[in-house]
Amino acid sequence: MKETKLYEEKVVDAHEEHHEQSFIRKYIFSEDHKTIAKQFLITGIFWAIIGGAFSFLFRIQLGFPNVDLTSLSPIIGNWLTPQGKIDPEVYLALITMHGTIMVFFVLTAGLSGTFLNFLIPLQLGARDMASGFLNMFSYWFFFLSSVIMLTSIFVEGGPASGGWTVYPPLSALPQAVSGSGLGMTLWLVSMSFFVVSALLGALNYITTVINLRTEGMTFFRMPLTIWAFLITAILGVLSFPVLLSAALLLIMDRTFGTSFYLSDIYIAGEALSNQGGSAILFQHLFWFLGHPEVYIVILPSLGIASEVIATCSRKPIFGYKAMVYSLIGIGILSFVVWAHHMFISGMNPFLGSVFTILTLIIAVPSAIKSFNYIATLWRGNIIFTPAMLFSIGLVSFFISGGVTGLFLGNSVIDINLHDTYFVVAHFHIVMGSASFFGLFSGVYHWFPKMFGRMMNRNLGYVHFWFTFIGAYLVFFPLHYIGIAGFPRRYYSFTNFEAGKIESFMDLNVFVTIAAGITFAAQFIFLFNFFYSIYRGRKASQNPWKSNTLEWTTPVNPGHGNWPGKIPKVERWAYDYSKPGAKEDFIPQNVPYSKTPESNLPEDEHH
Amino acid sequence: MNNKTKSRILRMNPNIFLVWIFMISISMIFVSLVSAYIVKKGEPGGFNVELPLMFYYSSFIVVLSSVFKQLAYYSAKKDNFKSLKIYLLLSFIGGLSFLFIQYLGWVNLVDGGVYFVGHPDGSFIYILSGVHAIHLISGLIFILVVYVFSIKFKIHSKNLNLIEMSTTYWHFLTFLWVYLFITLYFYNI
Ligand code: HEM
Ligand SMILES: [Cu+2]
Numbered sequence: 001m002k003e004t005k006l007y008e009e010k011v012v013d014a015h016e017e018h019h020e021q022s023f024i025r026k027y028i029f030s031e032d033h034k035t036i037a038k039q040f041l042i043t044g045i046f047w048a049i050i051g052g053a054f055s056f057l058f059r060i061q062l063g064f065p066n067v068d069l070t071s072l073s074p075i076i077g078n079w080l081t082p083q084g085k086i087d088p089e090v091y092l093a094l095i096t097m098h099g100t101i102m103v104f105f106v107l108t109a110g111l112s113g114t115f116l117n118f119l120i121p122l123q124l125g126a127r128d129m130a131s132g133f134l135n136m137f138s139y140w141f142f143f144l145s146s147v148i149m150l151t152s153i154f155v156e157g158g159p160a161s162g163g164w165t166v167y168p169p170l171s172a173l174p175q176a177v178s179g180s181g182l183g184m185t186l187w188l189v190s191m192s193f194f195v196v197s198a199l200l201g202a203l204n205y206i207t208t209v210i211n212l213r214t215e216g217m218t219f220f221r222m223p224l225t226i227w228a229f230l231i232t233a234i235l236g237v238l239s240f241p242v243l244l245s246a247a248l249l250l251i252m253d254r255t256f257g258t259s260f261y262l263s264d265i266y267i268a269g270e271a272l273s274n275q276g277g278s279a280i281l282f283q284h285l286f287w288f289l290g291h292p293e294v295y296i297v298i299l300p301s302l303g304i305a306s307e308v309i310a311t312c313s314r315k316p317i318f319g320y321k322a323m324v325y326s327l328i329g330i331g332i333l334s335f336v337v338w339a340h341h342m343f344i345s346g347m348n349p350f351l352g353s354v355f356t357i358l359t360l361i362i363a364v365p366s367a368i369k370s371f372n373y374i375a376t377l378w379r380g381n382i383i384f385t386p387a388m389l390f391s392i393g394l395v396s397f398f399i400s401g402g403v404t405g406l407f408l409g410n411s412v413i414d415i416n417l418h419d420t421y422f423v424v425a426h427f428h429i430v431m432g433s434a435s436f437f438g439l440f441s442g443v444y445h446w447f448p449k450m451f452g453r454m455m456n457r458n459l460g461y462v463h464f465w466f467t468f469i470g471a472y473l474v475f476f477p478l479h480y481i482g483i484a485g486f487p488r489r490y491y492s493f494t495n496f497e498a499g500k501i502e503s504f505m506d507l508n509v510f511v512t513i514a515a516g517i518t519f520a521a522q523f524i525f526l527f528n529f530f531y532s533i534y535r536g537r538k539a540s541q542n543p544w545k546s547n548t549l550e551w552t553t554p555v556n557p558g559h560g561n562w563p564g565k566i567p568k569v570e571r572w573a574y575d576y577s578k579p580g581a582k583e584d585f586i587p588q589n590v591p592y593s594k595t596p597e598s599n600l601p602e603d604e605h606h
Numbered sequence: 607m608n609n610k611t612k613s614r615i616l617r618m619n620p621n622i623f624l625v626w627i628f629m630i631s632i633s634m635i636f637v638s639l640v641s642a643y644i645v646k647k648g649e650p651g652g653f654n655v656e657l658p659l660m661f662y663y664s665s666f667i668v669v670l671s672s673v674f675k676q677l678a679y680y681s682a683k684k685d686n687f688k689s690l691k692i693y694l695l696l697s698f699i700g701g702l703s704f705l706f707i708q709y710l711g712w713v714n715l716v717d718g719g720v721y722f723v724g725h726p727d728g729s730f731i732y733i734l735s736g737v738h739a740i741h742l743i744s745g746l747i748f749i750l751v752v753y754v755f756s757i758k759f760k761i762h763s764k765n766l767n768l769i770e771m772s773t774t775y776w777h778f779l780t781f782l783w784v785y786l787f788i789t790l791y792f793y794n795i
Contacts, residue, residue: 249733
């Protein structure tokens with residue numbers, strides 16, 4: 001107790017000293033969580049552009065395999081064959097980098113790094129993270145990891161190309177594919193730094209949520225955003241170290257010639273001496289991280305949606321506690337379903353059925369959450385801000401992509417669908433689109449708090465409709481292509497049964513065109529974002545009439561967030577449209593004694 | 607304790623809490639490696655390794671150094687600065703010798719024909735002890751930091767956070783090795 005008080009005072013002092021920080025300390029090596037959040041956001045946006053551009057390139061190959069890209073050769077010259085087509089090995093490199101970038105650099109670091117950093121102290125009433133110093137390191141490790149990954153794209157032999165899951169033996173043997181040379185080494189080094197960054201971040205997030213809540217902010221008064229972020233961080237602490245183990249053993253196999261993942265391999269006319277290893281071990285280690293990782297990607301978005309939907313429906317969130325327990329349930333279950341990615345790895349069918357059952361159980365808390373979002377919207381006094389539209393879009397994607405998860409979760413069905421475009425459709429809808437929509441929603445909603453200005457609403461609407469319709473047009477047809485049996489990660493389908501490839505060609509063309517339009521529409525967002533930072537309409541203190549604490553800070557909160565004392569929390573975050581109340585929202589720091597007209601009998605006990 | 611602190615929702619010093627979560631994440635590295643090892647040992651075609659005698663010695667030394675570390679903590683609590691420094695040094699030397707003996711253990715293994723490059727049943731022993739050793743080095747650095755602070759009289763009964771953090775971490779590393787040693791022992795008989 002005593003020590004924590006000291007800590008608290010120390011932070012207050014530091015902020016009251018009012019010394020001007022140098023440019024470098026303020027904007028570059030900053031320890032302020034708000035600045036670090038923006039650094040993560042900008043870096044994430046940078047990666048999203050690259051990841052998106054890559055996907056468009058390989059979509060061209062899938063939709064227009066005969067097109068001549070020579071005109072692009074000033075930019076991607078050495079990626080093309082003499083005929084102006086994308087080189088087959090480059091194709092593999094592009095899909096690998098696309099997956100790595102989107103899953104890790106955008107939807108993990110970009111999303112968590114931005115919103116967990118930004119909102120945890122602001123919504124909990126803390127002056128900053130538990131350790132601003134480690135937090136700064138977290139960003140700079142991510143930066144280092146980014147630089148290495150970016151470098152790997154330009155090295156001799158190209159970047160890693162064994163898929164974002166980098167399964168050995170493909171990724172372990174440089175002879176296997178040119179991307180398994182230096183590119184793969186850099187991938188592993190980069191990802192190791194990435195894990196360090198993710199862990200430093202997560203340590204801080206958990207510690208801050210547990211220890212630095214303001215007076216009155218009990219666990220069950222925390223906004224659902226914070227609950228989602230807390231579970232995300234816990235998943236990270238428990239799963240990312242396992243990726244480190246997997247990478248470590250792979251590094252050993254590659255550099256020292258150990259046999260953790262290798263056995264009985266005959267390649268390019270040569271029998272390798274490695275004995276006793278198992279490539280399946282890697283799959284277990286990878287997916288033990290990998291499955292929680294997909295929830296690390298989606299949970300922050302679900303948290304953001306809870307907040308935005310409640311605020312913009314002007315209604316209390318439906319089933320607050322059910323939401324919390326669902327989050328916890330999803331968190332726990334996400335550690336016991338990983339082998340559903342490995343149904344065809346030769347596992348015992350009995351084991352397969354165990355994982356099937358566990359996987360299907362995870363649909364229960366997921367469905368509860370979807371139901372509660374819809375129930376919150378139901379008969380709400382809905383205000384369609386761009387953030388709200390994106391959150392509703394998220395719910396739509398979470399449901400339509402979750403349904404196909406149920407198909408895939410059945411080992412019997414998955415044996416047919418595994419590694420086809422059906423899986424690609426599933427996770428691009430439930431993870432890619434849903435999580436991106438949460439990210440957009442968060443940016444539109446908290447932009448005023450981040451930059452003190454508003455984004456342009458109408459551009460937001462245009463951006464939403466293009467992206468929402470576009471994402472469905474891109475990803476929905478992939479289900480059919482997958483059910484027809486097209487495997488993922490193939491450069492071309494020329495060897496398919498005659499007639500089959502042609503009959504799906506038009507669908508592939510359609511998808512590629514839709515992808516191009518959707519990608520192009522993102523520039524509307526980019527313009528709106530950067531323009532509004534400098535020229536947007538000035539924001540008011542609480543533009544969405546929201547209850548949470550971040551809106552009690554000044555429009556441009558300084559170091560330490562609140563100029564005076566930290567507000568005390570008196571109630572939960574969802575007193576919207578409370579019967580009898582003067583306004584349709586009562587911020588968390590308003591005591592019950594000031595609202596006798598709307599108090600419920602049970603409120604009097606607080 | 608006044609009212610203000612009483613109603614604040616603070617449980618623990620944030621830095622000490624950070625150390626605990628850090629230890630949990632390190633544990634996950636070892637949980638994953640050990641389970642990989644156990645599965646591997648269950649497969650046919652492997653072999654058992656007779657653990658080098660040195661690993662028995664090093665286990666003893668690391669436990670001893672943990673005892674010293676605890677004594678250093680008690681000294682700090684009693685503001686006994688002289689013994690604080692001595693015990694810190696002793697635990698540091700204990701840790702250093704542990705690393706050296708682990709190295710001798712590796713030499714033993716090689717002499718016995720168990721190589722890092724070869725069947726994973728052998729490689730895993732190097733990986734487990736090696737990854738542990740790397741973490742132990744970080745613990746040693748931490749002790750050094752504490753030592754520097756203690757020279758400056760910044761560690762005393764009113765300021766125990768730092769030494770508490772490093773002591774907890776050091777015990778954790780000791781425990782980790784003992785656990786690894788017992789696991790290796792039982793899976794190789
Ligand atoms: C009802 C819930 C869900 C179920 C039952 C489910 C089930 C599955 C199954 C069985 C697979 C493996 C398919 C295969 O490779 O053959 C899979 C793949 C995948 N799922 Fe889900 N899923 C669910 C929700 C989610 C969510 C919420 C996300 C992310 C936010 C997600 C992301 C992914 C990803 C990224 C893959 C593919 C990984 C890869 O092979 O590259 N899923 N899902
Ligand atoms: Cu999964």
